[in-house]
Amino acid sequence: MASPVQTTCAYCGVGCGVVMHPTDKGGFVAKGDESHPANFGRLCSKGSALGDTLELDGRLLHPMIGERVAPWDTALDLIADKFTQAIAEHGPDSVAFYVSGQLLTEDYYVANKLMKGYIGSANIDTNSRLCMASSVAGHKRAFGEDIVPNTYEDLEEADLVVMVGSNLAWCHPVLHQRVMAGGAKTVTIDPRRTMTAESSDMHLPLAPGSDVILWRGLMGYLKEHGHYDSGFAQHLSGLDAAAPAPSIAEVAEASGMSVNQVAEFYALWASTPKVVTIYSQGVNQATDGTDKVNAILDCHLATGRIGRPGSGPFSVTGQPNAMGGREVGGLANMLAAHLDIENADHRTAVQDFWQSPAIAQKPGLRAVDMFRACASGQIKALWVMHTNPAVSLPEADAVRDAIANVPFVVVSDIEDRTDTTVLADVRLPALAWGEKSGTVTNSERRISRQRPFLPAPGAAKPDWWHMAEVGKRMGWEDAFNWQTEAEIFDEYARMTALSTQFGKRLDVTALADVDYETLAPVMWPVGGPERLLNDGQFPAGKGKILAPEPKEQPRPRFRLNTGRIRDHWHTMTRTSRSSKLSLHIAEPFVEVHPNDAKALGVTPAGLVRLSTKHGEMIARALVTDRGRPGELFAPIHWTAQTASAGRVDALVPGATDPISGQPASKSAAVEIEALKPAWFGFAVSVAKPAPEALYWARARTTKGWQVELAGTEPPEDWVEAARSLFGADTAQPIVVEDRTRGIVRVAFVEEGRLIGALFTAPDPVALSRGHVRNLLGEGNAAHALAGRPDAGLPDPGPTVCACFGVGLNTILDAISGGAVTVDAVGAALKAGTNCGACRPEIAALLPEQSIAAE
C-alpha cells in the first residue's frame, strides 16, 4: 500500500493541511495534517469527506470537440488557431480568460502570462472577483498592496473576535474552531442569526447593508473616547481629514438595532486592544463592499490594531487559492507579483522580466463586464477554466446566454457536464484535486503544496499544460516551454523580486531554489516577519484612512441574501459526490420569516418561487425567524445539474461595487410567491435518476440517489413516469395507489432488490427519508413503500393459524410464556380455535424435550 500523502484541502481559503491515507480497499481517507499551521490536524465535514469525492464517474477524461473525442493535438491546434484568428481580426481584447480560485498558483501564473504578456490584453478575470475583489481593493486603497496583515494564531491570541458578514462556523469551520478554542469573546455582525451568530457571545443583527455606518460610528466612538493610537498615527494619512462620524443614535436608527446594542459593541471593541475583525462575503459582496472593507480597516488603523499579536483586520477567503491567484495577477486589474497595471514602470518591469512581445496597457474586463462583452459580441473567443459562470455569476441566465453567444468557447474542467461545459465548443479534461500538483496560498499568506496521490485519469492534463501548449502553438515556444510545475513556480518566485523592488511586501524569491517536492507550508514574505504593517511600513508610504460615506440602502419589500451551507461548496461538483455531505441539506431552500410566510400563504416544506426581471428560482420554503421579515436567504450551490430551478444567481442583478467590480450578490430585490404544485414527490434510486418536473432536486445518498419532486400536473401513468425516472426499463413495479387522495407510491425491483421508489402526494411528501434511503438495494421492497419503519412490533413470522392470522413467532412466544398445550395456545392467541387445521402444526411446536423429560 502506498504511503500517506501530505497535501492541502481542495475547498475554502483556510488552506488546511490534509494527509490522504490509502485504505485497503484502494481508496483514500482524509485526516487533518497535525503539522500544518493552518489547522494542526483539524478538518471540517467537507475536508473529512474528501476521500468520498474521488470517484471518476461524471469526469471529463478526453478532449472533446463538440461531442466528439479529439486527440490533444487537434484540440490544442484548434484553440490556438481560433484565438490567433480572433486576435488577428478583432484585436487582443476580443479574447478573454475566465479563471478560478481553484487553479493552482502555477496554472494561474501561466494564464496571466499568456494573456497579459503575449496576447497583450488584460481580459483575464477570475471567480475571485465574486469573492475577494472588494477586500483586494480595500487593502490596496488603505495599504497600497493586497496584504492580509495577520495570521491565524491571532485568532487564538485575541481577546475579542468580531465576525462580520461571515458565517465562519459553516464556511470556514476550522477557523471557527480555532476562534472558539482560543477563548476570545465573540461578536457576530450579520442580519441573519447564523450558526456563527448562535455560537457567539453577542449577535448584532444589523439591517442589511448598514455596515459602513456601523463602522463609521465606531470610528467616531474611538476618537471621542481617546482610543486612537497616537504613536501609530504618524504612519497614517487622512485621519484628521475624516468626515464627521455618525452618532450612536444615528447608527442605531440606520442599522435597525437598539442604541444599547450598538453602544455595548462599541465599548467592547474600543476597550479590547487585542481584537481581530474577521470579514467575508457579507462585507465584500455589496455595491459598497470596498467601502465596508475600508470602514473596518479604518478602525484597526486608527487604533494601531493591525498586524499585532491578537489584533488586526482579517479578510478570510472562500477559495483554496484566491490568494495565490491575486499574487500572480489573476485579476483583470493587476499584474503578476502584486504589481499595478496602471503603473507604466510596473508594466515595463513585468514585460522585461518575461521578455514578452507585449504587455497589457490597461485593466481588462472584470467578471460581470466580461460576460456582458460576451453578450454584446465583443468577445470572439473565451476560455473558462475550473469555474461555472453559468451558475455563479449574477444574471446567470443572461451569462449562460452570453457564453452561448461567443463564437468559440473553451472550457477546461474536471466534470463532463456542468451548466458551463454544456456551452463549450471545446472541452479540455483537467486534473482534479488529488491528481494535480502545485501550490496554493491561504488566507494567512501561507503557501502550501497540493500534492498528487492519484494518477492522471484518461487523457486529463494539468491546466498549466493546456495553456502552455496553446501558447507554444500561438508562436511563443520559448516562453511556455516548462516541463514541470516546479519550473513555473521557480519562475514566479524569482519574479517576486519585482514586488520588493517597487516597495511591495510580496516576496517569494527565497523559494526559487528550494526542493519543490518537499516544500513545507511557508508564509510570505518568505524570510520576513509573519505579521505585517505593525511597523507602519505601508507599501503606499502611509496607511490611508478612507472614512467612506455611508450610502442610503434601498428597502425592497423582499431582499434576498445568499450564501453557503455547511456541507456544500460552490456548485457542488465535488461535494455532491459525497452522500454524507449531500444529505445535510439535500435541496435548494429559501429562508422565509414566519410573518412573511403567513402573509404569502407559504407553508413549511411548501415550495416558493422567487423572481426578478433576470430570472427565477424555485426552492423549498424554510420558515424560520433567523432573518427578519422581508429578508430572505437562499444557498448558492444548486445548479441545473442538481435542481430544476435552484440557481440563485439567475435572480441576482449584475450590480457591482464600482471600485472592486465585485457583484452585490446578497441584496437582490425579489418577488416571492407560494407555489402550489398539483403533486409533490420523493424518490430514491440506485441509478442516477433523470427527473423531469417543475421542481426537482437530486442528491447523492449512500446507496444511490434521492430526488425531491413537484409538478403542476400529475403524469398520465405514474408507473411509466417512475420507470423513466429510474431508467428501470425491465424491472417490475410494485404500486400502492390511493387515487382519490392523489397518492401513488411505486417501487421497482430487480433480482429481488429495491432499485428505485417514488412517493407522490398532493402535499409535501411526509415519510422517513433516511429509512427509505437505506432500503435501496435491499429486499422486501414492498415494505419500503410504507415509507416508514415498522412500529417495532415483533415480526409475527410465517402464518401458522390462517384463520386468526397468527404467526409462528407469536405462537413460539406464547409457548415460551407458558402455553404448553394446543388448547392453551388457542386460549392465548385464538390460534387453532376456528377451523383447527393448524392444530397439528401448533402441536409440533410444543416443547417435546420438556415432555420427554417428564
Add this chain to the structure above:
Amino acid sequence: MTLRLVVIGAGMASGRALEHLFEMGGDYEVTLFGAEPRGNYNRIMLSPVLSGESTFEEIVTHTADWYAQHGVTTRFGERVEEIDRQNKVVKAAGGDVVYDKLLIATGSDPFIIPVPGKDLAGVMSYRDLDDVELMKSYAARPGAKAVVIGGGLLGLEAAAGLRLRGMEVTVIHLAGHLMERQLDPAAGLLLKQELQSRGITVLTEANTAELRGTDHVEAVLLKSGQMIETDMVCMAAGIRPASGLGRTIGLECNRGIIVDDQMRTSDPDILAVGECVEHQGQVFGLVAPLYDQAKVVAQTLLGAEAAFVAPQISTKLKVTGVDLFSAGDFAEGADREEIVFTDPTQHVYKRLILENEQIVGVVMYGDTVDGPWFLDKIASGEPVGAARDTLIFGPNFVETEDTAPPSTTPVTTAVYAERSSVAA
C-alpha cells in the same frame, strides 16, 4: 320435564348448536338424524382430505362417545322425508320420533347445472365425504383427467386437491375471473396465474353446453365449441339451501327456510339453522354466521333472549400455498374510495375499499397476514384517519398510539372461515 328435541341434519351448524345447548345446561332429549351414514365432521376440512393433506379421522368433530355422553340418539344414514306437524312426529324409515321442538339443519344442496349429460356416471358434486372418496377413486387412475365446473372457493379447492393427487385438471368458470364473488378481477387474475403455474388449466368466460359420453362422462363440450376430454366432472357451481323438507311440510320458504332473529320458522316449534335458512333475505354459505346462528338456536331453545345478526364475514381459500383473503363489500361505487397495492414480484395484491373514511371491504392475495386486522377495522367501522397513508401496510406500519399486533387486537365479530360459494 325433559323436552324432546329432534334435529334433522348432522352438519357443522347442528353440531355447534348441540354443543351450545349442552354447555348451557339444556335439558333436552335429543334425536339426531343425518342423511350421511356418519356423524358430524368439519366439512370445511374436506379439501385437505381430498388433497391428502388430512385424513377423515382428523376432521371428525363429534365422536360416538360424545353423543353417548350427552344422551343423543343418532339416526345416521336416515333421510327424513315427512313430518306430521299436527302431531309433532318425525316420520322416518327406522321409526317415527315425537318432538317438542324440531330443528331443521339440512344444509345445502350442490347446484347441478341443467345440461345434457349431467346424470352420466363420473359426474359428481363436492359436498360430502362420499364425493371426496369418489373423486379419490378417479384420481387413483394413472393419467386420469378431471374437469371442475365452477371456479369459486369450492371448485378451486377441488381442482387443487385433484391436481395434488396427480390428475390433469381443467377448471371451467362462467364469469370473467375466478371467485368473482370474493375477488376483484386483479386478484382473480393472480389466482388464475397461480393455479396455472401448478398445472391446472383455467378457462374463464367458459360456458358448459353439454357433458358427453355414453354411460360414463367422456368429455365436456363448451358453448364456444371447445371440447375437453375427461374421466370425471366435478360440479362445483354453487349451492342451494336444502329447503325441500321445509317446503314439503308447509313452512314459509323463499330461497331458504325463512327464520326470524331467534331462528324460528313460521312454525314456532320448528327452528332452522345453517345453510338451509334464509334470514332477512340473506342465505349463508360460510361457517362464521352458521356458528352465530347455532348459538342463537341454543339460546332460543333454552328460552333465553338472543338475536342473530349476520356478522361481517371474510373468505379464505383453503388451498395450500394460496393466500387469499376477502371481506366486506368491495364493489366499486361513487362514494367508494380505494387503496390498491400490487406487487407482481411477490404475487401480492391488496385492495382496501373505503367509504366515509372507513374500511368497508378488503381483498388480499398473496399476503393475507393482515386480513383479520382489516376485518376488525371493517367490523369496528372506525375512521382510518391519519393512518391512511400506510394503512394498506397493516398494523405494523400504522402510526397510532395504540398500535398493537393483530393477535392482540380484540377481534370481536369475526370467525374466519370459509367454505363455500353461495349460489347465484
